[in-house]
Amino acid sequence: FADGPLRGRHVVVTSGPTHEPIDPVRYIANRSSGAQGTAIARALVALGAEVTFVSGPASVAPPAGVRLVQVETAAQMMQAVQAALPADAAIFAAAVADWRVASASGSKIKKKAGALPVLEFAENPDILATVSQMGAGRPALVVGFAAETDDVVAHATAKRQRKGCDWILANDVSPATGIMGGTDNAVVLISDAGAEEWPRMAKDAVAERLAQRVADALV
Numbered sequence: 001f002a003d004g005p006l007r008g009r010h011v012v013v014t015s016g017p018t019h020e021p022i023d024p025v026r027y028i029a030n031r032s033s034g035a036q037g038t039a040i041a042r043a044l045v046a047l048g049a050e051v052t053f054v055s056g057p058a059s060v061a062p063p064a065g066v067r068l069v070q071v072e073t074a075a076q077m078m079q080a081v082q083a084a085l086p087a088d089a090a091i092f093a094a095a096v097a098d099w100r101v102a103s104a105s106g107s108k109i110k111k112k113a114g115a116l117p118v119l120e121f122a123e124n125p126d127i128l129a130t131v132s133q134m135g136a137g138r139p140a141l142v143v144g145f146a147a148e149t150d151d152v153v154a155h156a157t158a159k160r161q162r163k164g165c166d167w168i169l170a171n172d173v174s175p176a177t178g179i180m181g182g183t184d185n186a187v188v189l190i191s192d193a194g195a196e197e198w199p200r201m202a203k204d205a206v207a208e209r210l211a212q213r214v215a216d217a218l219v
C-alpha cells in the first residue's frame, strides 16, 4: 500500500448501479456510470488506504489497487458490504435500485399473444441506513450521497437525519447544472457542523478533497 495519512485504514466504497433481474435475460437498471465512486476509491488508495470496492455493473473500469468485489443486485451489494466489515470508514456512492422484482422468473418469460406481463416490486435493503444504524461494529465514519433537484441543503440535511450517517455529500442534479453525466460536480458537505458548500470542480477533485477530509476525520 502507498504511504500516506490513511495507511492501515480500511475503507469500504460502494459504486455504480445495481441490476435487478426480471428473468435470466432481462433486468432493471439505472444510468449510474460509477465514475464518482471510482474516483473516490482511487483518491483513498493514493492516501494509503486499504479499499474494498464493492461495485455494481459500472461502465467505467474499476480503480487499481483495491480489493474488488463485483456484484449485480442490491441484495448482493448489501451482503458484500457486510462481509467486508469491519472498516474505519464506509462511503456509499452506489446508485442502488430502490426496488427489485418481487419474484424474478427462473426461466425466460415468454411472449404470449394478448397477455402482457405484470411486474410486482419489493423494496431493496437500504445499505447506507443499515450500516449507519448498526451499533456495534459500525464504521467510525459513514458517508452517503444525495442527488437533489431542489432545496438541496434542506433535503440532504433531512436525509442525513433519516439515514443516521455522519456526512452527506449532496449535489444539485437539476438539468440546468449540467452535472448529471458531466465531468464537474458542485457539492455541499452536510455534517453535524452544518452545510459546507464546495466550489464547482472536477469529479476527481471532489474525490481528492473528500479523501483528505476522511483522513482528517480518522486521525
Ligand code: C5P
Pocket (backbone or CB within 6 Å): 014, 074, 092, 093, 094, 095, 096, 097, 098, 124, 125, 126, 127, 128, 129, 143, 144, 145, 146, 147
Ligand atoms: O435515499 P437515497 O437513495 O436518495 O439515498 C442515497 C444514498 O443512500 C446514497 O449514498 C446511496 O448509495 C445510499 N443507498 C443505499 N442503499 C439503498 C439506497 C440508497 O446504500 N438501497
